[in-house]
Amino acid sequence: MAEQSIVVVEDDSSIADLLDMYLREAGFRVLLALDGERGLQLIATQRPVLAIVDIGLPGIDGFEVCRRLRVSGNLPVLILTARDGEFDRILGLELGADDYVTKPFSPREVVARVKAILRRGTVVTTANASVIEVTDEILVDTNRRDVTVSGVGVPLATKEFDLLVYLADNPGVALSRQQILDAVWGVDWLGDDRTIDVHVRQLRRKLGDDLPLATMWGVGYRLG
Amino acid sequence: MAEQSIVVVEDDSSIADLLDMYLREAGFRVLLALDGERGLQLIATQRPVLAIVDIGLPGIDGFEVCRRLRVSGNLPVLILTARDGEFDRILGLELGADDYVTKPFSPREVVARVKAILRRGTVVTTANASVIEVTDEILVDTNRRDVTVSGVGVPLATKEFDLLVYLADNPGVALSRQQILDAVWGVDWLGDDRTIDVHVRQLRRKLGDDLPLATMWGVGYRLG
């Protein structure tokens, strides 16, 4: 499975670094933002699976970030708050946050909450299958882990599928081999860049000319 | 829309009554159970949209209730706990609870949490239906705990049945071995991944080629 991204919006860099470390260890890709504006920007461009937002932010505060996210989509949000009053809690939850953690918190607890929220997410998406449309013909179903071309199922190997999902998750973006390796193979993988090429070839072979997978010379690949 | 039911499993009647009052006011139908056994029974028969479960129950405790609910479906669960340790919290969340509240809590907060959980997604109440149709021929009755193939009963062992129910509750979803272990064996189970394979083999053997149970290479299994 392609690595899942989490955006952390937190102005206190020591807290941010701590979360960064623990979330990475739990297998997530972590994107840090120091203020609400940058956070919203990251969320819009990087398509994370979840956002962790501190309420007490400079500029656009956490409540506002929450409100905007709730308007623009259904990204799960975990709120960090220093305030302990019941009123704030309810306000946060009614704003659409999926959960909140009161400072001081343990990073392990945050990771557990994140996992709990994401587990819910899969349940929800089960009902209305999470399908990525690569083209009108090529559909990638990440729940079923299968691909259809014009309605016909095409069997893909594990790595082929994961690679396709990662590319399809970043449509129209030229991805470097390093980015692809980090996301699909994992950052600690040691091996040849060329390995990607072979899997790309398999995808092109199996999915045919319908697949808009371009070679970015000297860089990497781009889907769409 | 028909009134939504919530099952409250709580042995302290003063707390139960308090929750009852507030939840009713919020427009829910409230069903009270004093112990875990009665709670599971109510949940099985009344198809609530959510369960509120106290951890410190007599008989079948809250953890066990949670675990069984997670096996038999994806009913949202809100945990009530008197214990405040981080370990318990994480254990509860990893057991599949969607949220938890620490005593003493305010009933208003509980109502807010309940609403937050329900807002997350359309709750598939049919997931808790007693009979699951795996195919036209294969029917799984979670109340009777039996399986029929073309009307003929097929005896399954406990683990085989629990595994089948979990797979059938997530039709068309590729489930990892870890997900399956967490749900069916419990998060604290220590043992070999491959145990699943053997039970899968038994299911395939007993239910025949009718069973649409696919191996997701390098991942796990998928039913349907």
Added chain:
DNA sequence: TCATAGATTCACAACACTTTCAAGCAACAC
């Protein structure tokens, strides 16, 4: 306590996938 069914582990064959390799080919720079 023993008998029995069930659960788990083990070992190994069979298989599917992944990676590497080497040669040929295409793009780019000059």
Added chain:
DNA sequence: GTGTTGCTTGAAAGTGTTGTGAATCTATGA
């Protein structure tokens, strides 16, 4: 053009995963 670099491709070697039967361990009930 020509050299250089990077990409494609087919096949082979390497690795890891799954299926299976049997053995072992563990509950359960008579």
